[in-house]
Amino acid sequence: MTYSNLFKSNTKIQFLVLILLGFIGFTSAFAKEFQTDLNGFRLKQFRTVPKNELKNLLQKDKFEDGFEYEMYAIKPDTSVYMTFEYDKADLNVIWSIQVTGRAKGYDCKFKGLTLGMSKDEVEHTLGQPSSKVDAGEYGTRWEYEGTNYSVEINSQNQLSSIKIMNISDKFFPRVDATMIPSFEQFSAVIRSGDRKKIINLLDPDIEIYEKNETYSFERAIDSEIDSDASGVFRRIETIKARLELVNPTDSTQYEENIRIMEGRTPMHVAKIKTAKNYTEIVFNWTFGKYRIWEIKLD
Numbered sequence: 001m002t003y004s005n006l007f008k009s010n011t012k013i014q015f016l017v018l019i020l021l022g023f024i025g026f027t028s029a030f031a032k033e034f035q036t037d038l039n040g041f042r043l044k045q046f047r048t049v050p051k052n053e054l055k056n057l058l059q060k061d062k063f064e065d066g067f068e069y070e071m072y073a074i075k076p077d078t079s080v081y082m083t084f085e086y087d088k089a090d091l092n093v094i095w096s097i098q099v100t101g102r103a104k105g106y107d108c109k110f111k112g113l114t115l116g117m118s119k120d121e122v123e124h125t126l127g128q129p130s131s132k133v134d135a136g137e138y139g140t141r142w143e144y145e146g147t148n149y150s151v152e153i154n155s156q157n158q159l160s161s162i163k164i165m166n167i168s169d170k171f172f173p174r175v176d177a178t179m180i181p182s183f184e185q186f187s188a189v190i191r192s193g194d195r196k197k198i199i200n201l202l203d204p205d206i207e208i209y210e211k212n213e214t215y216s217f218e219r220a221i222d223s224e225i226d227s228d229a230s231g232v233f234r235r236i237e238t239i240k241a242r243l244e245l246v247n248p249t250d251s252t253q254y255e256e257n258i259r260i261m262e263g264r265t266p267m268h269v270a271k272i273k274t275a276k277n278y279t280e281i282v283f284n285w286t287f288g289k290y291r292i293w294e295i296k297l298d
Contacts, residue, residue: 033147034171035164036204036287038097039074039082039109040222043166044204044286045094050084053220067095079103080115087166093205098163100152108162109222113151117159122151172288180268180283180290183248183256190240195225195233203286203293208235210297238297242279246272267293 036043041050047070051057054072058081062068066088074080080101087095099108104116111125122142123129129142129151138161139154148171152161181201189201199221208215218230228234248254253274259267265285272279277298284293 032171033144034168034287035110035147035149037109037221038162038164039099040220041082041084041094041097042204042221043094043097043164045217045221046205047084047086047092047094049094049217049220050082052218053223054082074099074101074106075103080106085165094166096163096165098161100161102160104158110149110162110164113159113162115159119153119157119159122153122159126151168287172285175265175285176288179285179288183254183270186270186281186292187243190236190243193237193240195228198233198236199225201292202232203284203291206232206291206293206295208232208295208297210235210238235295235297239279239281239295242272242274242277245274 041053050070050072054074056073056076057070058073058078059071060069068086068088068091069083070086071081071083074082080099080103083096083098083100084094085096085098086093099110099115101115104114106115108114113122113125117125126142126144130145131143133141133143135141135152138152141150141152143150148167149162149164151159151163154160186201189197192198204217204221206216215231215235217224217232219227223229224232246253253272255271255273257269257271259269259282261267267285268283268290270281270283272281278296279298280294280296281292282294283290286293
């Protein structure tokens with residue numbers, strides 16, 4: 001190969017490498033990461049959940065924009081506490097979750113972070129923040145573009161707070177009908193009996209109606225997985241038994257349609273009809289997926 005051809009060949013390789021690096025940078029810049037859980041709680045759970053789980057209400061108030069918040073102690077000495085915000089558009093569900101404190105080593109159940117970590121350890125775990133904002137007496141707030149979370153670093157250069165927010169409308173602005181789970185997909189999850197898998201199929205504010213009773217998650221997500229405090233998983237077991245009896249290709253036993261409600265995105269409805277029972281499962285667009293939002297058991 002002549003020097004001229006070698007130069008041309010290397011130039012082409014360099015050009016391709018630059019294109020590849022540019023593509024990686026482009027995709028990274030637009031990568032999105034949406035976190036739903038913090039310290040065992042999940043965004044969009046009902047407002048009653050923190051009260052049931054934590055009990056010790058320290059403070060509550062309303063902001064000028066109509067948002068409301070409640071603050072609960074985690075530790076009796078208030079060295080760790082949690083703050084929950086509620087959007088004025090729906091004050092009945094959790095819009096943001098924040099854990100704050102000075103108890104070094106407290107596990108926030110979020111990406112392996114613990115309170116009191118050095119800022120270098122936080123940066124090693126989360127990467128460099130896209131911006132740093134003066135948070136006054138609280139220190140500096142680190143914000144991460146393309147995510148729904150931020151952290152605070154106090155004056156001792158230690159992690160003192162983590163916050164997640166339900167800004168899913170910015171992450172998932174359009175409903176994607178291709179994400180509707182098939183009968184085979186959702187029934188496989190339910191029949192697995194794996195609570196961790198099942199709970200990710202369920203909307204955090206799910207309601208189940210059975211014999212004039214309504215069931216919903218009453219405790220933090222982690223507590224529900226461990227103890228089924230609300231009885232939601234027991235009702236899911238009922239559905240599991242019914243799914244095993246139905247033939248989804250028989251229209252007299254199974255059908256799907258759409259539910260339209262004013263002010264809401266279209267919902268997907270699966271109806272199971274057997275000789276003895278009728279089950280209606282409603283899927284709602286939540287956090288970029290169709291999740292079970294309502295179940296009727298007759």
